[in-house]
Amino acid sequence: xxxxxxxxxxxxxxxxxxxxxxxxxxxxxxxxxxxxxxxxxxxxxxxxxxxxxxxxxxxxxxxxxxxxxxxxxxxxxxxxxxxxxxxxxxxxxxxxxxxxxxxxxxxxxxxxxxxxxxxxxxxxxxxxxxxxxxxxxxxxxxxxxxxxxxxxxxxxxxxxxxxxxxxxxxxxxxxxxxxxxxxxxxxxxxxxxxxxxxxxxxxxxxxxxxxxxxxxxxxxxxxxxxxxxxxxxxxxxxxxxxxxxxxxxxxxxxxxxxxxxxxxxxxxxxxxxxxxxxxxxxxxxxxxxxxxxxxxxxxxxxxxxxxxxxxxxxxxxxxxxxxxxxxxxxxxxxxxxxxxxxxxxxxxxxxxxxxxxxxxxxxxxxxxxxxxxxxxxxxxxxxxxxxxxxxxxxxxxxxxxxxxxxxxxxxxxxxxxxxxxxxxxxxxxxxxxxxxxxxxxxxxxxxxxxxxxxxxxxxxxxxxxxx
Amino acid sequence: xxxxxxxxxxxxxxxxxxxxxxxxxxxxxxxxxxxxxxxxxxxxxxxxxxxxxxxxxxxxxxxxxxxxxxxxxxxxxxxxxxxxxxxxxxxxxxxxxxxxxxxxxxxxxxxxxxxxxxxxxxxxxxxxxxxxxxxxxxxxxxxxxxxxxxxxxxxxxxxxxxxxxxxxxxxxxxxxxxxxxxxxxxxxxxxxxxxxxxxxxxxxxxxxxxxxxxxxxxxxxxxxxxxxxxxxxxxxxxxxxxxxxxxxxxxxxxxxxxxxxxxxxxxxxxxxxxxxxxxxxxxxxxxxxxxxxxxxxxxxxxxxxxxxxxxxxxxxxxxxxxxxxxxxxxxxxxxxxxxxxxxxxxxxxxxxxxxxxxxxxxxxxxxxxxxxxxxxxxxxxxxxxxxxxxxxxxxxxxxxxxxxxxxxxxxxxxxxxxxxxxxxxxxxxxxxxxxxxxxxxxxxxxxxxxxxxxxxxxxxxxxxxxx
Numbered sequence: 010x011x012x013x014x015x016x017x018x019x020x021x022x023x024x025x026x027x028x029x030x031x032x033x034x035x036x037x038x039x040x041x042x043x044x045x046x047x048x049x050x051x052x053x054x055x056x057x058x059x060x061x062x063x064x065x066x067x068x069x070x071x072x073x074x075x076x077x078x079x080x081x082x083x084x085x086x087x088x089x090x091x092x093x094x095x096x097x098x099x100x101x102x103x104x105x106x107x108x109x110x111x112x113x114x115x116x117x118x119x120x121x122x123x124x125x126x127x128x129x130x131x132x133x134x135x136x137x138x139x140x141x142x143x144x145x146x147x148x149x150x151x152x153x154x155x156x157x158x159x160x161x162x163x164x165x166x167x168x169x170x171x172x173x174x175x176x177x178x179x180x181x182x183x184x185x186x187x188x189x190x191x192x193x194x195x196x197x198x199x200x201x202x203x204x205x206x207x208x209x210x211x212x213x214x215x216x217x218x219x220x221x222x223x224x225x226x227x228x229x230x231x232x233x234x235x236x237x238x239x240x241x242x243x244x245x246x247x248x249x250x251x252x253x254x255x256x257x258x259x260x261x262x263x264x265x266x267x268x269x270x271x272x273x274x275x276x277x278x279x280x281x282x283x284x285x286x287x288x289x290x291x292x293x294x295x296x297x298x299x300x301x302x303x304x305x306x307x308x309x310x311x312x313x314x315x316x317x318x319x320x321x322x323x324x325x326x327x328x329x330x331x332x333x334x335x336x337x338x339x340x341x342x343x344x345x346x347x348x349x350x351x352x353x354x355x356x357x358x359x360x361x362x363x364x365x366x367x368x369x370x371x372x373x374x375x376x377x378x379x380x381x382x383x384x385x386x387x388x389x390x391x392x393x394x395x396x397x398x399x400x401x402x403x404x405x406x407x408x409x410x411x412x413x414x415x416x417x418x419x420x421x422x423x424x425x426x427x428x429x430x431x432x433x434x435x436x437x438x439x440x441x442x443x444x445x446x447x448x449x450x451x452x453x454x455x456x457x458x459x460x461x462x463x464x465x466x467x468x469x470x471x472x473x474x475x476x
Numbered sequence: 477x478x479x480x481x482x483x484x485x486x487x488x489x490x491x492x493x494x495x496x497x498x499x500x501x502x503x504x505x506x507x508x509x510x511x512x513x514x515x516x517x518x519x520x521x522x523x524x525x526x527x528x529x530x531x532x533x534x535x536x537x538x539x540x541x542x543x544x545x546x547x548x549x550x551x552x553x554x555x556x557x558x559x560x561x562x563x564x565x566x567x568x569x570x571x572x573x574x575x576x577x578x579x580x581x582x583x584x585x586x587x588x589x590x591x592x593x594x595x596x597x598x599x600x601x602x603x604x605x606x607x608x609x610x611x612x613x614x615x616x617x618x619x620x621x622x623x624x625x626x627x628x629x630x631x632x633x634x635x636x637x638x639x640x641x642x643x644x645x646x647x648x649x650x651x652x653x654x655x656x657x658x659x660x661x662x663x664x665x666x667x668x669x670x671x672x673x674x675x676x677x678x679x680x681x682x683x684x685x686x687x688x689x690x691x692x693x694x695x696x697x698x699x700x701x702x703x704x705x706x707x708x709x710x711x712x713x714x715x716x717x718x719x720x721x722x723x724x725x726x727x728x729x730x731x732x733x734x735x736x737x738x739x740x741x742x743x744x745x746x747x748x749x750x751x752x753x754x755x756x757x758x759x760x761x762x763x764x765x766x767x768x769x770x771x772x773x774x775x776x777x778x779x780x781x782x783x784x785x786x787x788x789x790x791x792x793x794x795x796x797x798x799x800x801x802x803x804x805x806x807x808x809x810x811x812x813x814x815x816x817x818x819x820x821x822x823x824x825x826x827x828x829x830x831x832x833x834x835x836x837x838x839x840x841x842x843x844x845x846x847x848x849x850x851x852x853x854x855x856x857x858x859x860x861x862x863x864x865x866x867x868x869x870x871x872x873x874x875x876x877x878x879x880x881x882x883x884x885x886x887x888x889x890x891x892x893x894x895x896x897x898x899x900x901x902x903x904x905x906x907x908x909x910x911x912x913x914x915x916x917x918x919x920x921x922x923x924x925x926x927x928x929x930x931x932x933x934x935x936x937x938x939x940x941x942x943x
Binding site for chain 1: 842862
């Protein structure tokens, strides 16, 4: 290749952009056909897809083996990049469960007769074209593909390059299912390279929603670099506030669960707020329970002095705290910095602070939280009411662990993500988050000019059957 | 003032920003108290507000008179800047109608028992702090303020500087009502200057939604300059597609209504699509009806030749079209440019084009439309179904004028705007658009760790009463 034949970096970028734009355009053109399919056809395609995944198992496992080459085996597994027969079984079972769910499309939640023979309906419909960007886990691909099929959406999939062979085979299974059932193959596309992501984020003319599934930094990058609406959350800074009326055993149990059940999860408690009106004994009991569970504590100065005096009456907090129950070095206790109040640790570490009652707890949570999920532990019903009304987050809990914030636990079946947006969809988002609505009017040649001016007709606005 | 005392431009900008940020922060701090109010208290405050407006009429009219000074009287009136007693009556009647509407807060549309004593509810709640930017019309201020009160939201209001005296008095009435009813006065603030808008758009830490009510350029500017979600639309490029199965009298009547009823409105037809399979006679009849109604036509080449031959059989289209029915110069007919397919005329001008059936109509609308409202005129039910499923817009109509896209006509009562977003809220947005929801969980010390691992408890996911 001579120098003049070498594409410049800019023209390479342009090629990528054109290629992704072309795929996005084709997906947008295929979307109306997908939106018009019956639920029977969509279910049949999902079942077909599940059968093909079952039939092509060996190929999937072989591709995953290829992806594992030259990678650290333990990391490949812990990073959830590995696929085995049991994961394929889970995906297939997920497809069947999705088929059993009711059709999310065509549901009517508002129906009025505006006037004789003029009827208005609000009807659920697909969003259109959804771009899904996921990192390592290849089993996300068939899960999301099945959700998109059920909801009648076209999809552009961008998976992790670490598992590109696996993703290619999984995507080939999807294409085969679409083809066999006569649905447009261009309604799903697989993007290959990292530069495809940047191009996808520019395709706001064709792409209606982006769902990033991955690290906070991936989500933040996407949110800051596209005009397309993004469903998801970058951070989960969840709080537990223990009111002075709390059942202290409950408070200890919930706090430990909220921090320790799965510290890497987004619905894990990152900051514990203790009511000033709690006795010092109770405050200390809660902190001790967490510390005994191996949680590193970053405390405001009041709690730090309490810990120093309280724990030192039994043992030195610096060197020996809980050494009788843990053979390993006890977790550290230190003074929190300002930045710790908005830190998502994602590990067995916790910020803790005294607040003056439910009002100060609300102010703290609304200022430093991420709008994900926050809990109050109390027996006082007025405190719970004030907390529920005052905290702005998508989930506000009473006497329960923040860890319940999850689509499956909420009863939504599959989950596409958790949204911390103020506008819907927010909180854990299931199939319902992949549909929107449009207003349908059926008339008989009705003109708006008949409804104003002299001799104007009146609107009836009568409720009618939602069908 | 010495040179050192003069604030630099930057420090002035900073002052504005700090001031607006301070007002936004105070509004956010007041929001929880507002969210906790009963519907009775909110209704009572709206009625109080209406009474104060009634009592302070003279003051409002005097301020409006001051705003009218040194302005062109006709322009002041046509720009809807003038307020008179009848407008105040309308505002007061609007307040009373709003009080009669049901409480938008606390409605539950999802309720499950997750397990014994663990209940999940999805509950409507205020959005939080809403920034409203409106141009000239001062009666928007009390309308929006009453809507915000009913929905429990804090508001930052920025009105047009042309009517700043009027706005100040109207806002003073609102403050008086809040004070009398014991609601936080900082839950509403009036921003004064144009530079306050830029500062408001940066206050994403405190402001949850921006609603711009004004020109397309205002809305576009706002959409491109803030991270805060914006409810509204910059453009209304609405289409009417006449299918070959259309009742031609209906098609003519609806097309004329959709273009001529109120050409400046966002729900006015901007492009007419005619089915290739319509006879030339019918195509010509529809164009002639529009032209006779005074509509300037910009046509694709096929329709242009049709007009030349068709109209020339009776008269010269260039100089004398319809001269027998109109004494004034007939509207122009010319060939459309590419840019005309995405033009919002806002006047008696129309683009028109031949498309090959419903599929090509869908592609055209999805490509050039703005997602506002589009109609098909047809008797064929399959064509209507395909059109409804295929067109991505917020409103898709059958045999009715696009002009029905309006909150009042839909039966929503007051309207805050029309949204062309793909995600909810979309279409005409009423009170419902000023609320969002959060998930409430009530437990009895429930821990997530009990629901996984060995001996895990199961979720029930039983439907329970929505209360």
